[in-house]
Amino acid sequence: MAGRILIVDDVATNRIVLKVKLMAACYEVLQASGGADAIASARIDQPDLILLDQMMPDMDGIAVCKKLKEDPETARIPVIIITADNDNTSKINALRAGADECMSKPLDELCLLARVRSLLRARDMSEELRLRDSTARELGFAETPASFTPSATIAMIAATPVTAMAWKTALGNTLHDKVVVIKKEQALSLTKTQNIPDVFVIACNLAKPDEGLRLMSELRSRPETRYSAVVMVIPKDANNKSATALDLGASDLMIEGFEPQEMALRIKTQIRRKIQADRLRETVRDGLRMAVIDPLTGLYNRRYAMPHLARIADHAKTSGRTYAVMVLDIDRFKAINDTHGHTIGDIVLQEVATRIKDNLRSVDMVARIGGEEFLVVMPDTHLDEARMAAERLCHVIDDRPVILAGDKGNIAVSLSIGVAMGGLHVDVRDVGQLLESADKALYCAKSDGRNQVTFSRTAA
Structure with a gap:
């Protein structure tokens, strides 16, 4: 099986529809009919990902997500909240609760499966780093990482400098990190001696259609920028581009016309993951090299x-x-x-x-x-x-x-x-x-x- 996914929905028909789609993609599927069942199943079965309906009679999806993220046993399981509401407030509330994504009904199968693949890849890499870090600690070669969190750098790349500057301005004081506006050519000429951005926010369409996707592929292929997070900004009603961006390596997506709060929440999540992954890689690279x-x-x-x-x-x-x-x-x-x-x-x-x-x-x-x-x-x-x-x-x-x-x-x-x-x-x-x-x-x-x-x- 490609991974184990827990579907949480009080409506049996909804669970069956999702189960059929996921099993066709060779995922192992678990089911829960309510919030309490979901929390219990997550702790016992340790699924690789959870698809969580927002509206349930015993406990809404936001509350379930918060409890999952507060529990060390389930905090690292990716969660996609599925909502019948197609508004920014629902999405922002879900992201604040710790959800990795919020998707509106009716679900687009192409986008859903692409998002599932993306989150499972990220989880697998994170778990492998944790496994190696845990091995290092057992051998006595790793030190506890410093609690200090350094300031991050976010690079905005849009079709025009005006658009990129508008994104930067929209963030206002919501981020206490360095936000810069750069061109595609600058991103491709970065070297290890420079301050490599922790997060790139890239428009799907730059001077040419899909040029942002090609830029992301280039950044992913280069050792200087391989581990930077990439948030792609996708045109509205372009579900095929969303799926393509995720499969090419996008860390997250935003749709054009997004709320500044959503941008800030998604970037904060990517910064946190990037810093954690960097620390784990550093532990494995430096703490173990000479000894093992x-x-x-x-x-x-x-x-x-x-x-x-x-x-x-x-x-x-x-x-x-x-x-x-x-x-x-x-x-x-x-x-x-x-x-x-x-x-x-x-x-x-x-x-x-x-x-x-x-x-x-x-x-x-x-x-x-x-x-x-x-x-x-x-x-x-x-x-x-x-x-x-x-x-x-x-x-x-x-x-x-x-x-x-x-x-x-x-x-x-x-x-x-x-x-x-x-x-x-x-x-x-x-x-x-x-x-x-x-x-x-x-x-x-x-x-x-x-x-x-x-x-x-x-x-x-």
Whole structure:
């Protein structure tokens, strides 16, 4: 399943309609018929996202959202409030209550699914950062972040400087941050030595139609601006553009003619998330690098990998999802060292490590756990997905030899991979046993001729 979504509505027909749409997109759907049921389900089932009707007999959606956001157990679950009112007051009240979005009935399916995808992506990345931060704290390498919140920079980019200045003026004193008006060319020429905006507010249409969308794609592709939030301003009645903007990486949307209060609330939310994500990334990057990174390959080492694997297992037990554990070994690596020397052997290790990492998802963990042995852990992964990933890794190593510098030729390299699957049936304390199962599968792959993938019996 792509994610677990809780639908909250006292009208059964509304729940059924939404359920059909979401299940067609391969989401797992939970249902609650009222506010109290929603709060209980959120605490017990820990859904990935909540679709919450505003008008319910026992408790309105605003009150439910406030309670969810006040509870540490449910505060990080994204909430979309669905309202029959098509006015700015309802939207602003929902955003003030902590909702990530407020959508009016009748729901546009294209926009709804795009918003769901966007929020789930953001949640997945946030949870991965939290997971890594939690691992760092368990190892004793992370410090508690400072409580001081620095001033943020918001950049306004509109079709004309007059429009951008009007946006800035509309904010008035609602934000105590630096608001600047810049042109598209300035945004694209930013360097790391400059004050990179924390939030870009960009009009969908600049000098040309959809030029703002192309600008956002460029900003997302550049390391200087990749982690900045982007709020796109979409023309009215342009639902297809809203969906496109979200799928291209927009952090949030506003519709032309928005209220200044709405703009301020959305920007404040994006600033808060950006600062939190930056701090978590900094913790992982600086607090762990020297202690848990293998200096030769740049991958995590065993010291980091084992507690992180335990946390992934713990998360899988709570969420009910499966995950894959792979042990990978370079075939006949001793012969490479004996024939070409350890310096060449190190070059082979570095190249293999790079190819493994480049052919996996950003949420997958890759570690070097022995001389020529690697560990890959893939959270939220089914058996077929694990099989495809492992076979892909075998191919990308075997298909292309390692080229040596200075016209010294090349070295053919291959991998053997053993895979085991974890999930609800695997206790956190048994990750060592799971790793052993993957190791035994690796031994079988070696015995059966090398350069292949073998699954443990429990996984296959």
